[in-house]
Amino acid sequence: MEADLxxxxxxxxALIATGLTDAEIGEELGISPSTVNATSRILYxxxxxxxxxxxxxxxxAVKLTHxxxxxxxxxxxxxxxxxxxxx
Numbered sequence: 001m002e003a004d005l006x007x008x009x010x011x012x013x014a015l016i017a018t019g020l021t022d023a024e025i026g027e028e029l030g031i032s033p034s035t036v037n038a039t040s041r042i043l044y045x046x047x048x049x050x051x052x053x054x055x056x057x058x059x060x061a062v063k064l065t066h067x068x069x070x071x072x073x074x075x076x077x078x079x080x081x082x083x084x085x086x087x
Contacts, residue, residue: 003046010073012039016061017068 022033
């Protein structure tokens with residue numbers, strides 16, 4: 001079940017998952033980086049991802065990326081073969 005997110009929150013989440021910075025997302029969407037940051041904080045909270053409990057921002061972005069892929073926000077192109085087993 002997907003969290004109750006607005007279309008804008010999903011859009012920003014998908015762009016974060018592709019590796020864009022707040023400034024790059026803001027430029028693409030025509031909004032300020034601080035608006036992107038505020039929206040992302042709400043997004044993380046709705047998904048149960050805490051900026052303070054994530055370890056660091058890279059870990060948080062990875063968790064969001066996994067969520068985005070699992071829920072079809074972004075597509076992974078060029079993936080070949082079978083998934084590897086976790087070690």
